[in-house]
Amino acid sequence: MGKQNDEALRLDERNHVELPLLNQLRGLGWTIIDAKDSDSPPLPERSSSAQVVLEPIIRDRLLALNDWLEPAPA
Numbered sequence: 001m002g003k004q005n006d007e008a009l010r011l012d013e014r015n016h017v018e019l020p021l022l023n024q025l026r027g028l029g030w031t032i033i034d035a036k037d038s039d040s041p042p043l044p045e046r047s048s049s050a051q052v053v054l055e056p057i058i059r060d061r062l063l064a065l066n067d068w069l070e071p072a073p074a
Contacts, residue, residue: 014036026032035049045054063069 022032022034033043043054045056059072063071
C-alpha cells in the first residue's frame, strides 16, 4: 500500500471507529479528552502524550466503585 492509501485508512478509522466510540461514551456520561482536539488542555496527570491511561484518575475511580479496595501505600 502506498502512503496515500495508508493515510486514507487512518482517516477512515478515525471517522468510522474512534469518533463513534467517543460519542457513545460521551452519551453515557464519560468525560472525553480528545488528543486531536486543540482546545483540550494539557493534563497534569499525564507524564507524556503517549500515556493513555490517566493513572491517578483511574485509581480514584476504582476506589470509589469498589469500597473493599484499599489505597496503595505511598
